[in-house]
Amino acid sequence: MLSYLRAWRERGWAPIDAVTYAQAWQRFGGSVATHPLVVERLAGLAGIDVRYLGWFAQGELQGAMPTWGRHLALSKDVLKQQGKRGLFDLGNAEIILPLAAEVRLAVRHKARYLSALNAEQVLGRREQPEGLALAREPEEYSKKFRYNQRREQRLLEEAGGVIRPMLELSASEQALIYADLFQRRWGFEATGKAHLAEVFSLMRDFMTGSLIYLNDQPVAIQVLYRVEAPQWVSLEYINGGVDPQNREFSPGSVLSFINTQTAWAEAREIGKPLRYSFGRADREYKDRWCNRVPVYQV
Structure with missing residues (x-):
């Protein structure tokens, strides 16, 4: 059941390594909360492995994201689930995923405070009641x-x-x-x-x-x-x-x-x-x- 759910969440995405994720961030941009070294260091402090995913079109990397299970990496919810609530504070940080400007893709991992910069690229997103x-x-x-x-x-x-x-x-x-x-x-x-x-x-x-x-x-x-x-x-x-x-x-x-x-x-x-x-x-x-x-x- 768990493998089926992961396959559904990751449909269209493929595992990549940390180096490839960093290259995507440096090419397409991102925010503090998605920066490769911020993710690596704070995930290391938490002792929670990061699964990096890439979105490819015609063999070219067009987007990437760091994940913790069914959430984006550094999620407060995951820290709470793991008994590490409040280990570090990123506030309600703006999430800018490294995505190519022209890409349109589905993100099925839980995330809040997804930037307006990603709004056109991410299918199925919904506006939060509160703004940034x-x-x-x-x-x-x-x-x-x-x-x-x-x-x-x-x-x-x-x-x-x-x-x-x-x-x-x-x-x-x-x-x-x-x-x-x-x-x-x-x-x-x-x-x-x-x-x-x-x-x-x-x-x-x-x-x-x-x-x-x-x-x-x-x-x-x-x-x-x-x-x-x-x-x-x-x-x-x-x-x-x-x-x-x-x-x-x-x-x-x-x-x-x-x-x-x-x-x-x-x-x-x-x-x-x-x-x-x-x-x-x-x-x-x-x-x-x-x-x-x-x-x-x-």
Whole structure:
């Protein structure tokens, strides 16, 4: 029965190796959650083997995907089933599968937050009730909004605020600060707290952004992962933490402004569009920074 179900799910697909999958990603593009090294490293941490599948037409590879059973690889549902819930946190990351632009194919593995970039290529997908929050381009913010953000940044810096790149810190330092500020901000522990240092170490090649100190103490941090595909840049804002005692300086808002502005500048410098995802469009503050865009599930 299990082999029959797998044969049905994989109809039209064929097993490929990790190298071939990586070649497909580098050719057709993808997102943080489908990047070959992200998949390999986080699946390795979880101890769950990845089955890579390819879609061929006239003998040419036209698409690929990494799978865990009947789900796409790195699925929260599979982690939960395996007793590894919350081992790592990718938020509600945008899923961009490496697919040729002209291909039309069926995906029968479970996936949520499938990108609008794949909507025309994947048959049978359906739009999710909730959208995805993608950061607006800098010019889309009003002049007043940009003025206020720069003013808040100036006031913070005049009060002793210092902006530091995340990569100045070791993975263990990042983990300690993030766990502390997340707990202060939300009142509960960060997902995967016990494994944060290991995850941040594995994801270091993709980590970007800054954090803010005030009077030599960290007051705002955001976990951002960035990958560069051939046609675009994919950046995931996973989560963040803020010290609520410094709310008058709005360090969380200042950090969002700094990180988004920097990411747009870097993407424009290399001439690629930026897909800066805040995950599910489920909170009012995301509407300040983002446009809601359709997202799909299969």
